Amino acid sequence: MSEQVSAGTTAQTAEKRPGRIDAVPVRHPWRWVAVAFIAVLVAMVVHSFVTNPRWDWASTFEFLFRPPIIEGLIKGTILGTVIAMIIGVGLGVLLAVLRLSKNPVLKYASAGFTWFFRAIPRYVLLTILGVGLIYLYPTIDIGIPFGQQISHWLGLGWDMTWWHIDMRNVSSGIGIGALGLGLSESAYMAEIARAGIVSVDDGQTEAAEALGMSHRKTMRRIVLPQAMRVIVPPTGNEFIAMIKDTSLLAAIPVGMELFYQATIIANRTYKVMSAYVAATIWYLVVCSVLMFLQSLLEKRFGRGFSNGDDELNPRARRLLQKTGEH
Numbered sequence: 540m541s542e543q544v545s546a547g548t549t550a551q552t553a554e555k556r557p558g559r560i561d562a563v564p565v566r567h568p569w570r571w572v573a574v575a576f577i578a579v580l581v582a583m584v585v586h587s588f589v590t591n592p593r594w595d596w597a598s599t600f601e602f603l604f605r606p607p608i609i610e611g612l613i614k615g616t617i618l619g620t621v622i623a624m625i626i627g628v629g630l631g632v633l634l635a636v637l638r639l640s641k642n643p644v645l646k647y648a649s650a651g652f653t654w655f656f657r658a659i660p661r662y663v664l665l666t667i668l669g670v671g672l673i674y675l676y677p678t679i680d681i682g683i684p685f686g687q688q689i690s691h692w693l694g695l696g697w698d699m700t701w702w703h704i705d706m707r708n709v710s711s712g713i714g715i716g717a718l719g720l721g722l723s724e725s726a727y728m729a730e731i732a733r734a735g736i737v738s739v740d741d742g743q744t745e746a747a748e749a750l751g752m753s754h755r756k757t758m759r760r761i762v763l764p765q766a767m768r769v770i771v772p773p774t775g776n777e778f779i780a781m782i783k784d785t786s787l788l789a790a791i792p793v794g795m796e797l798f799y800q801a802t803i804i805a806n807r808t809y810k811v812m813s814a815y816v817a818a819t820i821w822y823l824v825v826c827s828v829l830m831f832l833q834s835l836l837e838k839r840f841g842r843g844f845s846n847g848d849d850e851l852n853p854r855a856r857r858l859l860q861k862t863g864e865h
Contacts, residue, residue, distance in 0.1 A: 598813035603820060607800040612821050615796030619717045619788065620781045626721025627781075628774065631728025636758060638733055649729065656726035661719070662787050668719045669791030713795060716788040724777060731773045735766030767840045775833030779826050797821060 588594060602608060637649040656664075739762050747757040786798040793799065798818050805814035 595813045598810050599816045602817040611797040611800035616785045619785045622717035623720035627724025627728045630725035632732045634729035635732035653726045653729050661723045665719045665790040716793045735770035738769045739765045
């Protein structure tokens with residue numbers, strides 16, 4: 540009896556199934572038109588590079604490895620970027636934590652700092668640091684405030700100053716330039732870090748507090764590691780942007796910088812495009828390496844989360860399978 544019922548059910552199911560569908564792929568003729576158009580443009584660009592003698596590729600590759608260019612790349616562009624990003628990321632995370640603080644003084648002080656440095660263009664900020672500091676403070680005395688007045692009143696021979704800094708020797712170096720870029724970057728990093736911290740569910744903090752963890756330890760061990768998944772992609776973009784923004788150090792001016800050195804070579808040899816193209820090639824190389832490293836970091840901090848296509852990544856899937864076995 541059961542076999543007859545099963546056979547009848549199978550027959551009914553087979554009758555309900557649709558027949559074979561001979562689907563015809565949708566044609567996209569405009570795709571091929573776009574491909575042909577792009578191919579023609581690429582061919583025109585390559586033809587111009589090869590046939591136009593004004594590009595002077597021999598001089599370009601000669602300038603590419605000149606000591607001033609290499610020194611400007613390492614000591615100005617790369618080193619300046621690293622110092623500026625260390626300042627920007629460290630200060631930015633601190634500002635983000637202060638912005639989320641319940642203390643109104645810390646909260647509004649962080650908001651004011653962020654507002655100020657986001658509103659000032661970097662070129663203007665660097666110009667003020669490079670030129671304005673010398674005008675306002677030719678020398679900076681580090682010591683006890685109002686030390687000279689106090690020493691005069693007490694009749695002492697010491698002006699209560701420990702160090703004297705000559706700003707003419709400081710304001711044109713890579714340090715002051717990296718400081719300016721770092722202060723500007725910290726304002727943007729503060730918003731990026733704040734967005735990452737806010738993205739972490741409040742239940743994570745509540746669970747950590749229920750276990751007796753302090754607020755500082757909760758932020759360091761629970762919240763920030765999870766927030767890195769949101770923080771890393773825009774931080775990588777900021778790092779790449781900083782590589783290019785080091786060319787603004789000419790406002791100070793910082794002589795030991797890639798584009799500045801390329802400009803000097805262009806003015807001396809009158810081969811402007813060759814020198815500028817050499818600098819452009821180095822920017823492309825460095826930024827391409829950073830883009831690759833950024834993709835690796837995104838995969839590293841994205842482990843255990845969705846890949847964006849509503850499917851779990853292999854590690855999360857294995858963890859779920861192990862959980863299901865128990």
